[in-house]
Amino acid sequence: MRRREIWTIVFIFLAIFTAMMCHYAYFVQFGADSIINDSHNTRKKELAKQVIRGTIYAADGTVLAEEALDSMGREVRNYPYGSLFSHVVGFSTRGTSGLERAFDIDLLTSNAPVGEKIQKEMAGVRNYGDSIYTSLRPDLQMTCYQALGSYKGAIIVMEAKTGRILAMVSKPDFDPNTVSENWAAISSDEGDSPLLNRASQGLYPPGSTFKIVTLYEYIRENPDTYPAYRYNCTGSITVDDSRIECYHGSVHGEEDLLGSFANSCNTSFTNIGLGLDVTQLSDTCDSMLFNRVLPTDLAYSRSRIKLSSLSDTEDIMQAAIGQGDMLVTPLHMALITEAISNGGMMMLSQEAVRKTNYQGTLIEEYKPKEYRRIMSVEEAAVLRDYMKEVCNTGTGKKLAGLPYQVAGKTGSAEFGTVKGASHSWFTGFSNPDDPDIVVTVIMENGGSGSESAVPAAKRIFDVYYGIGG
Amino acid sequence: MAGISRYLIAVFVIFYTFHCFAVFSYKHEEDRTVFYIFQNVLMVLTHALAFYVLFVKTGDPSMLIICVVEEIMFFVFIIVFKYLYPRASRLITNNICMLLCIGFIMLARLSMTRATRQLITTAISMIIAAIVPYLIQKIYLVRYYYWAAAIAGLGILLAMLTKGTVTNGSRISLTVLGFTFLPSDLVKLLYIFFIAGMLTDEDHIDPDTGRADRPQLIASGIVALSYVGVLALCRDLGSALIFFIICLFMFYAAYRMPVILIGGTLGMGAASIVGYKAFAHVRNRVSAWRDPFADVEGNGYQIAQSLFAIGTGSWFGLGLMGGSPKSIPEVSKDFMFAAITEEMGALVGLCVILISLSNFLMFMNISIAIRDPYLKYMSLGLGVNYGFQVILTIGGVTKFIPLTGITLPLVSYGGSSIMSTLTAFAIIQGLYIMKDDLRE
Structure with missing residues (x-):
């Protein structure tokens, strides 16, 4: 009597219990990793009492960060390259930053062989944490470091097809070995903010590098007629009392779209911008990750742009040439460039290649991952050809006639109220037909793009292709 | 070691x-x-x-x-x-x-x-x-005093509602003679005795179906809902939910009608929506569940x-x-x-x-x-x-x-x-x- 109903109730409960146990086990095995690395998790310091923090390696196998003993025999975190990798590798001695932060839990988790782990735990000795092997190349990092010279700014070198970071430099920097001792001085230096990773957190006006976006939007809105575009540059353009001039008073004369882009003609691009559908341009910016999350493990700032149907003529004129109410991070610019080089597919920006236990046994591989398609293959091919022209005949022609071909875009981003002062930008990629690397350079107050950023990029391409030296 | x-x-x-x-x-x-x-x-x-x-x-x-x-x-x-x-x-x-x-x-x-x-x-x-x-x-006789159990249980709950101590926004504990206790744990037992008694009192069994007759069902339903209601007023929504579920499954077993389970679940869904709209702390808990890191x-x-x-x-x-x-x-x-x-x-x-x-x-x-x-x-x-x-x-x-x-x-x-x-x-x-x- 009434057995069937009770069995039904038993099965309902069994189903809920099973689902709950699966949820719990799944969380412990797969879901927990990303959650426990949150900076609000204070339990990390408990882990450190049981595990010796693991080592971070460069692509060539040299050590970027490791536990070591100082002259007094105390355990310290040692960064053999000093300030060279200060931002990307980061530190773990006063809070965490960089990769030390992104892989905090991994470095504090030991996947040593079980027998050894148990033996050590019995002996009350700490186990060795796992190691992170990165794609960072000390030779390229050093070149970037030198190429940036005494400028504030950042350089990013990324593998074009995979999104892997090969080098990432930000200046001013600091020595991670002594960051804890010098914390007061470093953290209070608001003028230089050396702790800020300008590569991923620095927000800059994009200047003419934004013309890539303007150009893309124009091609999308005029797929058949854009090759027929003509404009006569007289050095300036004035609409509704707003005046835009070409850089340092240049006059480009009669030009087509290719010429306007290659010569980075402000007046022609202002003209183009005024013809665009602002709402659609704003959507395009969103799809290119302006105001959005960036696919990276590092701490970053969101690029910002304010464009809508309410934007007035001056806003649109300024936006078309990358001035006005917009800011980008160099990493974002590098990712857009990477996507163009990679047929429109943006890859996840990654530094870590694999995680191993301390003996080198593979635990996890971080394969290149597609993040999001930001344009079609055909559109990317058109932009690539336009960017090639920049480096062949235009503002980037210091990169012409070399054993390697480069496609890119320069920028001179005016900032502040000082007339004529500008940040020097370059973003581009080498060997456009089968792209190798993306290089993005920003040098604060470095003048025009071709003046500072292009030569810096050239030094990096040279080292990558083993030329000169 | x-x-x-x-x-x-x-x-x-x-x-x-x-x-x-x-x-x-x-x-x-x-x-x-x-x-x-x-x-x-x-x-x-x-x-x-x-x-x-x-x-x-x-x-x-x-x-x-x-x-x-x-x-x-x-x-x-x-x-x-x-x-x-x-x-x-x-x-x-x-x-x-x-x-x-x-x-x-x-x-x-x-x-x-x-x-x-x-x-x-x-x-x-x-x-x-x-x-x-x-x-x-x-x-054995305890089973016939189910109404006493129901009244005692409800009385304790009402005492909790009027005299209880508020913790974390819920009125869930009662202090008697210096001892603080959570009445809902005790009341739950009385509540189960009550429903079991209602459903099986030989004087109220429908001879055709062998189940408790309609007045018995309606009366126990009303009592159950009033328990749930008082608990909701005490803002002890977890207990209110448990009381409801107990009643639901016991009715289902007694009347063998899947419609009770389905209807009850729908009713619970509707009540959840009302609770969500009415109580700020329910909204807080739901949003904390959706994304605790927000x-x-x-x-x-x-x-x-x-x-x-x-x-x-x-x-x-x-x-x-x-x-x-x-x-x-x-x-x-x-x-x-x-x-x-x-x-x-x-x-x-x-x-x-x-x-x-x-x-x-x-x-x-x-x-x-x-x-x-x-x-x-x-x-x-x-x-x-x-x-x-x-x-x-x-x-x-x-x-x-x-x-x-x-x-x-x-x-x-x-x-x-x-x-x-x-x-x-x-x-x-x-x-x-x-x-x-x-x-x-």
Whole structure:
């Protein structure tokens, strides 16, 4: 009597219990990793009492960060390259930053062989944490470091097809070995903010590098007629009392779209911008990750742009040439460039290649991952050809006639109220037909793009292709 | 020794749990004796090893004292119960002790004061639990006084509504003669007695269908809803939900109509929406459940800390005293399960779920086996109550469902919960003793 109903109730409960146990086990095995690395998790310091923090390696196998003993025999975190990798590798001695932060839990988790782990735990000795092997190349990092010279700014070198970071430099920097001792001085230096990773957190006006976006939007809105575009540059353009001039008073004369882009003609691009559908341009910016999350493990700032149907003529004129109410991070610019080089597919920006236990046994591989398609293959091919022209005949022609071909875009981003002062930008990629690397350079107050950023990029391409030296 | 203790503890608890289910490979209770003794050995090993670790890590000699006292208490309870009631289920007795044991370990680690208080209330509850099976066999008349149970229960709830103490926005505790207790735990038992009585009163059975007649159904429905309503007014929505579910499943079993389950579930959904709209703290809990990290310093703090604890503990845990479970607010009550996972590991956590499931199945087993409809519905109600509490608390802590503020029976800190749960288990033991006489 009434057995069937009770069995039904038993099965309902069994189903809920099973689902709950699966949820719990799944969380412990797969879901927990990303959650426990949150900076609000204070339990990390408990882990450190049981595990010796693991080592971070460069692509060539040299050590970027490791536990070591100082002259007094105390355990310290040692960064053999000093300030060279200060931002990307980061530190773990006063809070965490960089990769030390992104892989905090991994470095504090030991996947040593079980027998050894148990033996050590019995002996009350700490186990060795796992190691992170990165794609960072000390030779390229050093070149970037030198190429940036005494400028504030950042350089990013990324593998074009995979999104892997090969080098990432930000200046001013600091020595991670002594960051804890010098914390007061470093953290209070608001003028230089050396702790800020300008590569991923620095927000800059994009200047003419934004013309890539303007150009893309124009091609999308005029797929058949854009090759027929003509404009006569007289050095300036004035609409509704707003005046835009070409850089340092240049006059480009009669030009087509290719010429306007290659010569980075402000007046022609202002003209183009005024013809665009602002709402659609704003959507395009969103799809290119302006105001959005960036696919990276590092701490970053969101690029910002304010464009809508309410934007007035001056806003649109300024936006078309990358001035006005917009800011980008160099990493974002590098990712857009990477996507163009990679047929429109943006890859996840990654530094870590694999995680191993301390003996080198593979635990996890971080394969290149597609993040999001930001344009079609055909559109990317058109932009690539336009960017090639920049480096062949235009503002980037210091990169012409070399054993390697480069496609890119320069920028001179005016900032502040000082007339004529500008940040020097370059973003581009080498060997456009089968792209190798993306290089993005920003040098604060470095003048025009071709003046500072292009030569810096050239030094990096040279080292990558083993030329000169 | 302290180093590998967490692995040993996990192995002990896993073996124990394995035997909760493996015993059923033997048909006769006599053949199972060796398993039960093995379970007792594992229980003592777990308990002793854990307290040894706590002693080594804290250097507090009272750890050793409480350890010995607790083991003596378990020993006496198991022996006396077996002597008094040879036909009681030894698996239920063992499971009670094992869950109490895991709870005691974590409580001693979290707060010696609470561990001591828990020990005292458990000792008193165990004495009650030793008498209840005898009473339940003798006091047959109780089933006819269901209206008295209903009025008493409602009276206590109304007293809670008017005189209760407010904790965390819910009015859930009542202080009488200096003792503070949570009335809803006690009222739940009265409530189950009431519904079981209503459904089986011979004077009100429809001769055609063999079920309680319509007035009986309507009356019990109204009483049940008024209980749920008062609990909702006290803002104890977790308990309101449990009361509702108990009523739903008991009605379903009595009237055999799936429409009750479906309609009830829909009604519950509608009530949830109303609750969501009406109560800010319900909205807070739902948003904390959806994304605890959106407001990790505020609204989502508790659940985020719980997930940190579970995630950092991983399968084997950080070891006793190796984590920081105290960073979770209400850890010894609602979040005991997170603390267990953090320090003893998720394998032990899974075992706690499985032991609880084993208990639930033992409740339902007797409900299926027994012939007397009153006892049948009562054991069903008690089983649903127990199983649903486990789901609500563990589900809440692991972000499977939103938090409801329910504690884990036998494991979490709380005198009224220990007392009412042990009483419920003792009633079930009483039914196991009568099982062979009343078998269907």
